Amino acid sequence: MEGVVDVYMRDILTRIGGFDLCVSEFVRVSQHLYPASVFYSLCPELQNGGKTAAGVPVHVQIMGGETHVMAENAAFVAELGAPGIDINFGCPAKTVNRHNAGATLLQWPDRLFDIVSAVRRAVPDTIPVSAKMRLGFAEKSLALENAVAIAEAGAEKLTIHARTKMEGYRPPAHWHYLRPITERLSIPVVANGEIWTPADYVSCRDASGCADVMIGRGVIARPSLGQEIAQLRKEPKIGTAFNWSQILSILVEYHDLIEGMANPPRQAGRLKQWIKLLSRSYEEAGALFTRIRRFEDPRDILAEVVLTRERVLDAA
Helix, strand or coil, X not given: CCCCXXXXXXXXXXXXXXXXXXXXXXXXCCCCCCCHHHHHHHCHHXXXXXXXXXXXXXXXXXXXXXXXXXXXXXXXXXXXXXXXXXXXXXXXXXXXXXXXXXXXXXXXXXXXXXXXXXXXXXXXXXXXXXXXXXXXXXXXXXXXXXXXXXXXXXXXXXXXXXXXXXXXXXXXXXXXXXXXXXXXXXXXXXXXXXXXXXXXXXXXXXXXXXXXXXCCHHHHHCCCHHHHHHHHHHCCCCCCCCCHHHHHHHHHHHHHHHHHHCCHHHHHHHHHHHHHHHCCCCHHHHHHHHHHCCCCCHHHHHHHHHHHHHHHHHHC
C-alpha cells in the first residue's frame, strides 16, 4: 500500500502484534539497477537486519515487466540484506499498468513465469521469493494458469487478491475462486481482500481454503485486527477491537514515530490520513477528522488527539 504502510506504519502495527511477515512498499523497477539509497528509502528496515523494531521480517517488494532488470535488482537487494523478495503482479493503478507492470502482466502467464524464474535464479537459495497476484486483468479465466506459472517458476509462496484488476477494490472479494488454486498448488497460498474483521477472516478461510491471510486496509482501519486473527487461530473465539481511548493512545505513539520524517506537512498528512481511515471502524474518528482536517501542523493535530483522549478518560 504505497504511501500508507510505510516504515512508520509497519513499525507501530508490528509493535501491536499479530503479524508473521511484512512487505515493503513496492519499488518500481523499470530500466536500470537502482542504487542502494532507493531501497533504503522504501525499506529502511534493511539497515536493521531486514526487520521492524518488533522483530518482524520485511520482504522487499519489487514490481516491473523487464525480466533481466527485475532479476538484477532482486540480486542487489538480496546483497543489501533483504530477508525475502516479493514480486508484485497485483497493483491495479493505471499509471503502473500503462507501463508494463503490476496486474497488466496477468494477461500473459508465460511472462509471469519468466520474471519469477529469473528472479529466483538471481537470488541465493536461502532467500525466499514470493509473488502477489489478482484473479486476473479483466476477467478470471487465467487465474489458475497464472498461479501455476508462478509456482512452477520457483515462487515459495503466492498471495492472491481475490478480485481482478478491473474490479479494483469494489466489494465483494471473490474468496471462493482461491479454493481450486489452493488445492492445485503445493506452495502456500495466502488470501487477500476485504478482510476487515475477525469474522471476515473466518469467512475468507472457509471459502478459500487459505489459513493464512494478508491484510492491508483492514488493519489500518482496525489496528487490533492482526492480533485478533492471531488469537483466533489459536482458539475459536472472536475477540474485540481496541476501544477508542486505546486508538487515541496509538495515534499519540504514531505521532512520535513520524517525527522522524522531519517534514511537518507530510507528518500532518499522514496523521490525517490514518484518522480518516480509522473512521471505517470508529465513528469517533470521523468526528475527530472533521475537527483536524484543516490543520497543517502535526503538533496541532497531536494536541487535539490528546485533548480528545483526556475527555474520553474523564467520561469513563
